[in-house]
Amino acid sequence: MNKRILFTGGGTAGHVIVNLALIPVYRQDGWEIDYIGSENGIERKLIEPLEGVTYHAVSTGKLRRYMSKENLKDPFKVMKGTMQAWRIIGKRKPAVIFSKGGFVSVPVVAAAKLRNVPAVIHESDYTPGLANKIAIPFAKRVLATFEETMQYLPEKKREYVGAVIREELFEGSREKGLSYAGLDDSKPVLLIMGGSGGAEKINAAVRESLPELLPSMQIIHICGQGKTDPSIQEKGYAQFEYINEELKDVFAATDYVLSRAGSNAIFEFLALRIPMLLVPLSRQASRGDQIVNARSFKEKRYARVLEEEELTTDKLVREIMQLKEHAPVMLDYMKKYKSEQARERVLEILKETAK
Numbered sequence: 001m002n003k004r005i006l007f008t009g010g011g012t013a014g015h016v017i018v019n020l021a022l023i024p025v026y027r028q029d030g031w032e033i034d035y036i037g038s039e040n041g042i043e044r045k046l047i048e049p050l051e052g053v054t055y056h057a058v059s060t061g062k063l064r065r066y067m068s069k070e071n072l073k074d075p076f077k078v079m080k081g082t083m084q085a086w087r088i089i090g091k092r093k094p095a096v097i098f099s100k101g102g103f104v105s106v107p108v109v110a111a112a113k114l115r116n117v118p119a120v121i122h123e124s125d126y127t128p129g130l131a132n133k134i135a136i137p138f139a140k141r142v143l144a145t146f147e148e149t150m151q152y153l154p155e156k157k158r159e160y161v162g163a164v165i166r167e168e169l170f171e172g173s174r175e176k177g178l179s180y181a182g183l184d185d186s187k188p189v190l191l192i193m194g195g196s197g198g199a200e201k202i203n204a205a206v207r208e209s210l211p212e213l214l215p216s217m218q219i220i221h222i223c224g225q226g227k228t229d230p231s232i233q234e235k236g237y238a239q240f241e242y243i244n245e246e247l248k249d250v251f252a253a254t255d256y257v258l259s260r261a262g263s264n265a266i267f268e269f270l271a272l273r274i275p276m277l278l279v280p281l282s283r284q285a286s287r288g289d290q291i292v293n294a295r296s297f298k299e300k301r302y303a304r305v306l307e308e309e310e311l312t313t314d315k316l317v318r319e320i321m322q323l324k325e326h327a328p329v330m331l332d333y334m335k336k337y338k339s340e341q342a343r344e345r346v347l348e349i350l351k352e353t354a355k
């Protein structure tokens with residue numbers, strides 16, 4: 001078999017992380033690895049430095065349901081991206097393409113179809129995103145993280161596999177995580193993670209709540225690029241823009257988490273058995289995918305949820321304080337979830353599908 005695989009996906013870290021979990025397996029197995037991403041997206045930062053992966057940048061345009069003055073050029077950018085992807089696929093001749101979604105992936109999956117190379121799409125959210133919806137007709141298979149997502153996917157292509165989680169996240173050290181954040185073992189640690197891009201509303205509410213929170217806990221706050229506040233220098237409060245390699249240690253040091261409800265993040269907390277309070281991104285700011293992700297986790301008792309519209313400092317403090325009380329029940333339910341098989345199954349499917 002031709003041992004060459006091409007990955008795509010980008011826009012936010014959520015559309016890259018699953019690829020990051022799979023790439024090391026292929027490297028170890030001696031595969032040639034290509035990646036198609038955008039010129040300036042986070043995927044370039046996360047993927048280009050990896051050894052053994054050739055990164056190709058293509059033109060991308062945001063696809064929207066409705067045309068407006070601002071996005072008149074976007075269909076042309078997508079067409080250009082498709083031509084570029086078509087050329088790259090023709091030159092590199094991958095046996096299979098794995099797409100994690102995001103707008104950059106649409107031209108790649110379309111070009112794969114034109115080149116007759118099988119593509120496998122992975123959908124991590126409860127309801128499929130627009131990019132994946134457009135790309136699914138061109139793909140051979142579509143895999144879901146949430147079992148409930150199956151109802152939205154074509155019967156002949158779909159399979160529920162669960163969440164693909166980076167292996168190294170299970171190998172963190174609490175001690176290293178505490179020392180990385182300049183904290184100690186004296187009080188429990190609350191991690192605050194506003195999604196890969198941070199979350200300004202959560203950041204502001206947390207900063208206002210510090211006087212009430214810090215007496216009983218330490219806080220590691222991942223604020224997002226350019227969103228830390230250097231004027232806050234409290235003991236027991238550590239701020240970061242984004243954490244890459246040390247994230248495994250930070251997770252190991254975490255007792256509770258306050259997070260957005262991006263699919264990859266919440267499945268990581270579930271697999272690592274970290275009790276969570278979720279503040280999903282509102283419908284005004286998104287298509288509402290995080291609201292349904294969070295609802296599903298709440299129904300399964302893996303998480304508590306605070307809607308963004310209800311986010312006040314008082315409510316936030318109360319909910320965070322209550323996490324400790326609710327944790328034992330959450331942990332009982334979380335223990336029933338098994339995550340180990342997802343990555344193996346995805347690898348098997350990719351092998352079955354490869355030309």
Ligand SMILES: CC(=O)N[C@H]1[C@@H](OP(=O)(O)OP(=O)(O)OC[C@H]2O[C@@H](n3ccc(=O)[nH]c3=O)[C@H](O)[C@@H]2O)O[C@H](CO)[C@@H](O)[C@@H]1O
Pocket residue numbers: 012013014015017124125193194195196197222241242243244247261262263264265266268281286289290293
């Ligand atoms: C604003 C937006 O469009 N959000 C979407 C995006 O979220 P977002 O990009 O935030 O994606 P997720 O929450 O799914 O994943 C974030 C990933 O980044 C990692 N991470 C985060 C912070 C950090 O400092 N270091 C780090 O490695 C997390 O461990 C996780 O693996 O994709 C998700 C998956 O399709 C969707 O559910 C979200 O609605």
